[in-house]
Amino acid sequence: MKDETAVITAAGSLNHDALTAIFDEYAPAIFKYLLRLDVNPQEADQTVGDVFARLLDKFSKGEGPRTNLRSYLFQTAYHLVVDHARERQRTAPLDVADTIKEDKQPVQALTEEKMLLENLAIAMQHELTEDQRNVLILRYQEDFSLKETAEIVGKNVNAVKALQNRAINNLREALRRENGGEP
């Protein structure tokens, strides 16, 4: 987004064009992020609405972000998902693989890389903790920096680094087991 600070300032006074630009820029990205966190499309759509409603509420009170709007919106979305998960008291981990499986071809028809991706998605579903999975999604699928990821998940940078390394090691081990123990 060009000149993010100016857009945020204009959106702070509920400027129509600025708000439209923000929505067009970030709503699809947040929707995808929510799908990666195993939120179904209908819930993801509602959550996107909640995220932007909170942003409007903050702007109308003269509050809200002054910089790094993207990180702020993803953080809000992450908190809403966590709150929703707590409300439902869901015990199952975030199901990343299901969203990928929907449009999948049969396993036999997949190429080697496709099979790797499939195995990786399954490993993310079963082998990682929720924090590890969130950190990997934010770092390598949403391209947030370590600092931004730390802000979004509410941890310090070192904790995020540790989560990231452990998550990658767990995935590597899982893929090795899946391939018959080959190193």
Add this chain to the structure above:
Amino acid sequence: MMPIQSPNSKEIIKLLSKLKAETLEYPADMLMSRKAAFLKQAVTLKIQGKGQGGEGGQQGGSGGSGSALGGSTAAPSIALQALIGFGLVALMLLGAYLFREQDPGLLDENVVAVSESTEPTSLPGPNSITTSIIKTRPTKTTPTVETPEITTTVIESTPTAEELINGITVGDGAPGGPTANPGLHLGETPETPAAPGQGNPGNVNQPDKPDKPDKPNKPDKPGR
């Protein structure tokens, strides 16, 4: 089928980046309706904000929050209305006090008119004085208070002993009934002859004790 080589950490990171493309897009109809709702909400908030800010500008001059200023100007107007109300009530009470003599029922609405009247009873007696108190509901008009009328009937001739006996024993068999009224004065009891074998046997043979003479009044002691 060839076994897949286990990737190292860098390859895992690459694969993670490639997973991005696997995610579904935001459906266009959902996105448009969500955007419309968002912009509508923004317009609503903007209108509300303008309304509050406009009130604040008119009431309190320039700057500041509209809602806060609106609240500060509303408080004195309520106090003024309450003051006017109390003043009106005080004026009404003062007027009622000043003109209380012209209309005594104005201030004291709980006036109870008491009227005493004499009503004849079904039991005629020598001195029948009946007093009844009728409480009436208070009215705005001047109540009429009736003075009690006392009707006294004095039987000039006292009944003889025979009449008294007949009045009790010879009647319709209902002592105390209308025909059995001996016509005695209040506090007197009729004397009935004791039948043989009836009454208190211990008192039959005992003569009546003479009445004790009244003691003379002692003179007042001096010094008291």
